Amino acid sequence: MKWLLGIDIGGTTVKMAILDLQGIIVEKWEIETIILNDGAQIPHDIATSFLKKIEESNKKLEDFVGAGIGAPGFIDFNSGVVEQAVNIGWKNFELVGEFERLTGLPAVIENDANAAAIGEMWKGAGDGATELLAVTLGTGVGGGIITNGHIVHGTVGMAGEIGHITMLTEGGVLCGCGRTGCLETIASATGVARLGLEKRKNRDTVLNDIKAVTAKDVFDAYAQGDTVATEVVEEVTHYLGLALSNLANSLNPEIIVIGGGVSKAGEVLLAPLRKQFERFALPRVFGSTTIKVAELSNDAGVIGCGWLAKKMFLK
Ligand SMILES: [Zn+2]
Structure with a gap:
């Protein structure tokens, strides 16, 4: 069984979900967005929470195709850098690189509103x-x-x-x-x-x-x-x-x-x-x-992120 990871970063919480390749959420949870030190520890918090979750649910990291990350603010889609996210404090923040280093999982980034639009296209009103x-x-x-x-x-x-x-x-x-x-x-x-x-x-x-x-x-x-x-x-x-x-x-x-x-x-x-x-x-x-x-209400973002990971990394 192959899995996708969807991560939707907001100003107060980070919503996370494990999805199957059809876009069905098999597990979802959220953690607090800690914006101390201009949000420097957010990738660590996400990685730690994800690695703990797959251990608890007996899933293997190698069964994950990749992760999609939805983030607020201005994003350089090619480099995976958040140029500015005022609510969080990020400035030229290497979000994708940091996440990949911490988890070993390839990731793709998208603006949060765009990720929600994709979620609705895939599994919702679209x-x-x-x-x-x-x-x-x-x-x-x-x-x-x-x-x-x-x-x-x-x-x-x-x-x-x-x-x-x-x-x-x-x-x-x-x-x-x-x-x-x-x-x-x-x-x-x-x-x-x-x-x-x-x-x-x-x-x-x-x-x-x-x-x-x-x-x-x-x-x-x-x-x-x-x-x-x-x-x-x-x-x-x-x-x-x-x-x-x-x-x-x-x-x-x-x-x-x-x-x-x-x-x-x-x-x-x-x-x-x-x-x-x-x-x-x-x-x-x-x-x-x-x-x-x-x-899809609050799930639109994580579902859209799952779609992006599938499209980008599924061989
Ligand atoms: Zn305006």
């Missing part, structure tokens, strides 16, 4: 589609573009930064990237909550009964017909639908997968989003695109 656009609406807005079954990296690895498409050329809110009016400031969980807080002022809305309004509160209130929440959802789906239709007019994906916390609203989000998408997409593009909610 359902094997090879033309796929994945958007994650979480604290920020992430994205992954897959065409012909391959992730698009672009010339310096910046492809798929969907969250930083400029939606408002004037009067937009400041984004984490330093510019204003990005999609992320509107369609992330943070953006939805912010719009809820702004629009509820001096209005008759259930949102005024809640102290710290979240994106979920807004969608719940919208589902109950609340006027203010309806305004927020209309604005959010307008800009998200505009961004997605422009992307779809350029890329013509078969499936658009929406993931992240905001996607938990399900059809409550997708129904108004499809209307806006239809409004801005070319008819043939609209007719050939399915918009779906992500299916």
